[in-house]
Amino acid sequence: MTGRGSPSRFLAAVLHNGVGRYVRQLQRLQLLFSPTAADARGARQFVEEEALDFARRHPDVVLYVSPCTGLAPRLLAEYLNGTVREELIASKTSEEIMQLATKLAGQSGLDIIRIRKPFHTDNPSVQGQWHPLTNKPSVLNVRGPCLQPQ
Amino acid sequence: RSEKPNWDYQAEIQAFSHRLHENFSLDLLKTAFVNSCYVESEEARRQELGLDKEAAALNLQDNSKLAEQGMSFSRSYLTQCFEGAYPALPAKGIGALVDFLTSQELVSYVAQNLSIQDLTLCKEFPVPPNVLQRTFFAVIGALLNSSGPEKTGIFVRDFFIPELIGKDLFEIWEVVNPMGLLVEELTKRNISSPEPRITRQLGVSTVLPLYFVGLYCDKKIIAEGPGETLLAAEEEAARVALRKLYGYTENRRPWDYSRPKQGFAADKAIGSN
Helix, strand or coil: CCCCCCCEECCCCCCCCCCCCCCCCEEEEEEEECCCCHHHHHHHHHHHHHHHHHHHHCCCCEEEEEECCCCCCEEEEEECCCCEEEEECCCCCHHHHHHHHHHHHHCCCCCCCEECCCCCCCCCCCCCCCCCCCCCCCCCCCCCCCCCCC | CCCCCCCCHHHHHHHHHHHCCCCCCHHHHHHHHECHHHHHHHHHHHHHCCCCHHHHCCCCCCCHHHHHHHHHHHHHHHHHHHHHHCCCCCHHHHHHHHHHHCCHHHHHHHHHHCCHHHHCECCCCCCCHHHHHHHHHHHHHHHHHHHCHHHHHHHHHHHHHHHHCCCCHHHHCCCCCHHHHHHHHHHHCCCCCCEEEEEEEECCCCCCCEEEEEEEECCEEEEEEEECCHHHHHHHHHHHHHHHHHCCCCCCCCCCCCCCCCCCCCCCCCCCC
8 A cells, every 4th residue: 555545643652751751651461372272382382481581571561371272372462552452473482472572562552554754853943943034134124215214 | 441351450550660660659559549439339339239338348548638649749849840940930820831730631641641540440431530630649649658759759750741842831821911921021120111013024915914023122122923913913922022031932951851850848940951
């Protein structure tokens, strides 16, 4: 799809995040997997080996591990602004799931669509934005026969 | 959120305090999230389920005291910050800024994006904005009681002051007569009253004229403002002059978040602002 056909947004931070302190935008991660299915093997290995390290390194993300049968294994990420992102982790190895989880932990919950400009500023002009009358001489300086002295 | 699967209140509260990089005492924090409407509705529900009156009484205190503490602390802290940063701004202007920052919409917006609405215990869902505002101030009150005024001051600064980014002074503070205010300010500083002159004009006889009116004090220009009619341009020029006098122009130095402010009852001469 062209840029105009698909949605796009401007670069922004939720609640001006970096200006004051940095608040991790990921709220909770839910790991749903099945204890027996073959494609959830990576998920089970992740839970056994690396989930505890992940939880220790990110104490501000609540990690819920819920085994339930007959479901495709997935990772649900909920962000502070309410977005919920779901990633399928079928047939992924444990390291790949770890990388995916760290990637989700670094994202903010804003939509993953085309960003129109890679920069954003609230004070675009320091000396005052140019307008067509900026450097023109003012009415008082122009001498001419038609202007009355004030 | 507590009705959906996977919810552990204790873990969520701990994650909340880690996320904000603050050490809260957990019972104060839990009290901060309890609202009075929740206590009443829980008691009513338990009574309906058939428990006795004594068994139905919950041992929960609600957050009204903490909310008042939090609100008064944040207001006084923000007033001090602004008095230090913009010493020329009059008390009404500072009051307007503080009122804007502690207003319901802003505080409930901040609280929603910090996931406070998931943790509040309240009767209605979705949580109404005044409850969110009260809960946020209660959280600030809990922080005040757990970590002391300095850390709480830094917390308030980090979450409220970025909301002023990109906002203009007169969007927040309604001034009905900027020219009168300007004349008062200038007489306080012993400068003669301003004389408005047209500096530029375009399209005078068309549907969209543009006038630039400059304000001159002792023949030196202090501000220039555009407008569609002469009156509108003069008013805009008065507003520009006021912004320059109060130091709240668009190209002022941004707020300094780096150093922790020294002392709560402290010095107002913070030079870098």
